[in-house]
Amino acid sequence: MKEFRYTINDPVGIHARPAGLLVKKAAEFQSKMTINGNGKSADAKKLIKLMGLGIKQGMEITCQIEGEDEETACEAMLNFFKENL
Amino acid sequence: MERYTGKSVLKGIAIGRIYWYRKQQYQVVRTEVSDKEAEKKRFADAVETAKQQLAALYEETLTRVGEDHAMIFDIHKMMLEDDDYLDAVNEVLEEGLNAEYAVERAQNQFAEMFASMDDEYMKARASDIKDISQRVIRILAGVPEDGILADEPVIVAADDLTPSETVKMDKNKILAFVTVRGSSNSHTAILARSMNLPALVNTGMEAGEELNGKIGVVDGFQGEFLVEPEQELLDEMIHRKNQWVADLEALEQLKGKDNVTSDGRRIDIFANIGKVDDADGALAADAGGIGLFRSEFLYLGRENFPTEEEQFLSYKAVLEKMGDKKVIIRTLDIGADKKVDYFALEEEENPALGYRAIRICLDRPEIFITQLRALFRASAYGNEAIMFPMVVSVAEVRRIKEIVNQVKEELLTEGYPMKDVELGIMIETPAAALISDELAREVDFFSIGTNDLTQYTLAVDRQNQKLESICDTHHPAILKLIELTVKNAHKEGIWAGICGELAADTELTETFLAMGVDELSVSASSVLKVRKAVRDL
CATH class of the missing domain: 3.20.20.60 (Phosphoenolpyruvate-binding domains)
Structure with a gap:
C-alpha cells in the first residue's frame, strides 16, 4: 500500500469541480483509493461521498492507494493534488 | 403595491412583467411493482437518458456561458454514475417498489447529508442532488421539461431554481431573477452574475402564481422587489434604470x-x-x-x-x-x-x-x-x-x-x-x-x-x-x-x-x-x- 499526505491549497477546498476531476483521475487506475480528511473518509472514485467530506483550504488529507498499479497511481494522484488543489 | 426585500446578487435595475416559474412538481406515489428486474431496467434506462440530456446541456452551456458554468452539468452526469447513489436507489428497488419512489428516497437521503454540512458552499450542493433526481423522476414519469412560456422578456420569480432550470432559460427572455429561497452561493446567483442580470435571492416572500403578468421592479441597489408599484414610483424607477444603463455604458x-x-x-x-x-x-x-x-x-x-x-x-x-x-x-x-x-x-x-x-x-x-x-x-x-x-x-x-x-x-x-x-x-x-x-x-x-x-x-x-x-x-x-x-x-x-x-x-x-x-x-x-x-x- 502507498500513502501520501497533502494540505489543501485551493481556497474553496474539494468542491464540486475538483472533486469531479479527482474522480475522473482516480478512475484511470485499478487501485483502490481512499481519501481521509476532516475526520471522515471516502472512496476517491465516488463523487458524492468525496464532496461530502467537506474538505476545505488548509486541511490535511491522506490518500491511501492499494492495488497492482499503486506505484504509478500514487505519483499521478499526488501530481493531481498539486496541480488542482 | 407589494414590497419584498432579499439578498441582492447584482447591483442593477430591471422592470417588466413577472413570470412565476412553476415547477412541474410531479407527485411521486409509492407503489409496489411485480417485476423487480423490469423496474431496475426502467431506472437504468432513465439514468441513461438523463445522462444524454446532461451531456447536451453541457455543450449548450459551454457555448452560451462558458466552461466554468458548463462544468456543473458534467458533475451532475458523474453524480448519476456514482455507485453510492445508484446503490441507494437499487436498494429500494430491491424491496419491490417503483423507481420514481426509489429515486425520491435516494434524493432525500443525499440532499440531507449536504444540507447538514456546516459549509454554505456544500449546503448549496443539496440542490444539485435534487436537480439530478428530479430529472430522472421526470423521465421515468414522462413529464416534459418546462421552459418559460412568455413572448416578451420577463422577471423570472420562483420558489428556488436549480442550475439546469436557470441555464435552460432563454437568456433573451430574462430581465432578472427573484427567488424565495436560495443563497448567494447558489448557481442561480452565480449565473445571474455571469449573465449580468439583477437578481434577488432569499426574499422569503409568500407569493406565488398570483404574481404572473404583474408589473415588477427588481432594484438590486436596495435589494428590493416591487410588485405593481404606483405610477409615480414606477416612473422614478424607469428613470433610475435608464440612468443606470447609461452610466454603466459610459463606465465600461x-x-x-x-x-x-x-x-x-x-x-x-x-x-x-x-x-x-x-x-x-x-x-x-x-x-x-x-x-x-x-x-x-x-x-x-x-x-x-x-x-x-x-x-x-x-x-x-x-x-x-x-x-x-x-x-x-x-x-x-x-x-x-x-x-x-x-x-x-x-x-x-x-x-x-x-x-x-x-x-x-x-x-x-x-x-x-x-x-x-x-x-x-x-x-x-x-x-x-x-x-x-x-x-x-x-x-x-x-x-x-x-x-x-x-x-x-x-x-x-x-x-x-x-x-x-x-x-x-x-x-x-x-x-x-x-x-x-x-x-x-x-x-x-x-x-x-x-x-x-x-x-x-x-x-x-x-x-x-x-x-x-x-x-x-x-x-x-x-x-x-x-x-x-x-x-x-x-x-x-x-x-x-x-x-x-x-x-x-x-x-x-x-x-x-x-x-x-x-x-x-x-x-x-x-x-x-x-x-x-x-x-x-
Missing part, C-alpha cells in the same frame, strides 16, 4: 484608461477587498491594485486561530491573482465590538476606544507573529505591502518594526524566499494625523482610514442613527487632518492614500487631488466611478 468605456485629469494630474485608484475571491472583482473593475485587504476574514466565523499555513495560502492566492499590482494587506483589526470568541476578549464599556487592532497584536505578540510570518512568506509571490491599524504613537511603530525585523530574520534563517515589502500605517486617529510628521520618518506609506478618523474626530458613533446629522464626513476638521497627513508624508518622501468610504466620495475627488493624495482605495464597484470623476476634472 473607461476600462484600461488612466486615472488622469485633463490637466495631467494622476492618482492611483485601488480596490478594497475582504476575502480572496474579491480580487477577481477588483481585476474585473480594472483596479490598479488592492489598497486595503482586510485580513479579518481569516479570523471571523471560526472556533480557533487560523494557522500560519492557512493565512499564507490566502495571502499568496491574492498576490498571485494580482500579479505585479500592489496588494496592501492590513494586519488583524479585531476589537471588542467584532466578537471572536476564541480571542477571549473582555466586555468593554467603550469598545471603539478599547482593546482592539494593533493594541491586541502588541499585547499578544504570538498572534501577531503568526500573521507576520505568513505575510512575509507570501511576499515572494507578488507585490506585497503591509499596513498596521489604529496607531497612536511613534513608540508603537518602533515596537512593530522590532517584531517585523525579528520575524524576517527568523524566516531568513529558515530559508524562506522573501521580497521587499513596504510597511505602512493607517492614519485613523486624530493623534496619528497630528504627529504624522514624526510617523512619516518611520514608515514607507500612510493610508488614511476615514471611517474611524471621522468617528474619533467628531466624537460620533457612526452606528448611532440619532447622530446622523452631526456625522458630517465633509467636516473641515477631517479635511484638515487629511491635508496635514498628506503634507507631512510628502515632506518625508513617502506616499499617502485614503482607504475609507470617503475615498469614493466623488464630491471630494477634486479636493483630494488638490491636496496631493497619491492613492484612493474604494470598493471594486466604485473604481470606474471615481476614475470618471478624475478624468472629468
Whole structure:
C-alpha cells in the first residue's frame, strides 16, 4: 500500500469541480483509493461521498492507494493534488 | 403595491412583467411493482437518458456561458454514475417498489447529508442532488421539461431554481431573477452574475402564481422587489434604470484608461477587498491594485486561530491573482465590538476606544507573529505591502518594526524566499494625523482610514442613527487632518492614500487631488466611478 499526505491549497477546498476531476483521475487506475480528511473518509472514485467530506483550504488529507498499479497511481494522484488543489 | 426585500446578487435595475416559474412538481406515489428486474431496467434506462440530456446541456452551456458554468452539468452526469447513489436507489428497488419512489428516497437521503454540512458552499450542493433526481423522476414519469412560456422578456420569480432550470432559460427572455429561497452561493446567483442580470435571492416572500403578468421592479441597489408599484414610483424607477444603463455604458468605456485629469494630474485608484475571491472583482473593475485587504476574514466565523499555513495560502492566492499590482494587506483589526470568541476578549464599556487592532497584536505578540510570518512568506509571490491599524504613537511603530525585523530574520534563517515589502500605517486617529510628521520618518506609506478618523474626530458613533446629522464626513476638521497627513508624508518622501468610504466620495475627488493624495482605495464597484470623476476634472 502507498500513502501520501497533502494540505489543501485551493481556497474553496474539494468542491464540486475538483472533486469531479479527482474522480475522473482516480478512475484511470485499478487501485483502490481512499481519501481521509476532516475526520471522515471516502472512496476517491465516488463523487458524492468525496464532496461530502467537506474538505476545505488548509486541511490535511491522506490518500491511501492499494492495488497492482499503486506505484504509478500514487505519483499521478499526488501530481493531481498539486496541480488542482 | 407589494414590497419584498432579499439578498441582492447584482447591483442593477430591471422592470417588466413577472413570470412565476412553476415547477412541474410531479407527485411521486409509492407503489409496489411485480417485476423487480423490469423496474431496475426502467431506472437504468432513465439514468441513461438523463445522462444524454446532461451531456447536451453541457455543450449548450459551454457555448452560451462558458466552461466554468458548463462544468456543473458534467458533475451532475458523474453524480448519476456514482455507485453510492445508484446503490441507494437499487436498494429500494430491491424491496419491490417503483423507481420514481426509489429515486425520491435516494434524493432525500443525499440532499440531507449536504444540507447538514456546516459549509454554505456544500449546503448549496443539496440542490444539485435534487436537480439530478428530479430529472430522472421526470423521465421515468414522462413529464416534459418546462421552459418559460412568455413572448416578451420577463422577471423570472420562483420558489428556488436549480442550475439546469436557470441555464435552460432563454437568456433573451430574462430581465432578472427573484427567488424565495436560495443563497448567494447558489448557481442561480452565480449565473445571474455571469449573465449580468439583477437578481434577488432569499426574499422569503409568500407569493406565488398570483404574481404572473404583474408589473415588477427588481432594484438590486436596495435589494428590493416591487410588485405593481404606483405610477409615480414606477416612473422614478424607469428613470433610475435608464440612468443606470447609461452610466454603466459610459463606465465600461473607461476600462484600461488612466486615472488622469485633463490637466495631467494622476492618482492611483485601488480596490478594497475582504476575502480572496474579491480580487477577481477588483481585476474585473480594472483596479490598479488592492489598497486595503482586510485580513479579518481569516479570523471571523471560526472556533480557533487560523494557522500560519492557512493565512499564507490566502495571502499568496491574492498576490498571485494580482500579479505585479500592489496588494496592501492590513494586519488583524479585531476589537471588542467584532466578537471572536476564541480571542477571549473582555466586555468593554467603550469598545471603539478599547482593546482592539494593533493594541491586541502588541499585547499578544504570538498572534501577531503568526500573521507576520505568513505575510512575509507570501511576499515572494507578488507585490506585497503591509499596513498596521489604529496607531497612536511613534513608540508603537518602533515596537512593530522590532517584531517585523525579528520575524524576517527568523524566516531568513529558515530559508524562506522573501521580497521587499513596504510597511505602512493607517492614519485613523486624530493623534496619528497630528504627529504624522514624526510617523512619516518611520514608515514607507500612510493610508488614511476615514471611517474611524471621522468617528474619533467628531466624537460620533457612526452606528448611532440619532447622530446622523452631526456625522458630517465633509467636516473641515477631517479635511484638515487629511491635508496635514498628506503634507507631512510628502515632506518625508513617502506616499499617502485614503482607504475609507470617503475615498469614493466623488464630491471630494477634486479636493483630494488638490491636496496631493497619491492613492484612493474604494470598493471594486466604485473604481470606474471615481476614475470618471478624475478624468472629468
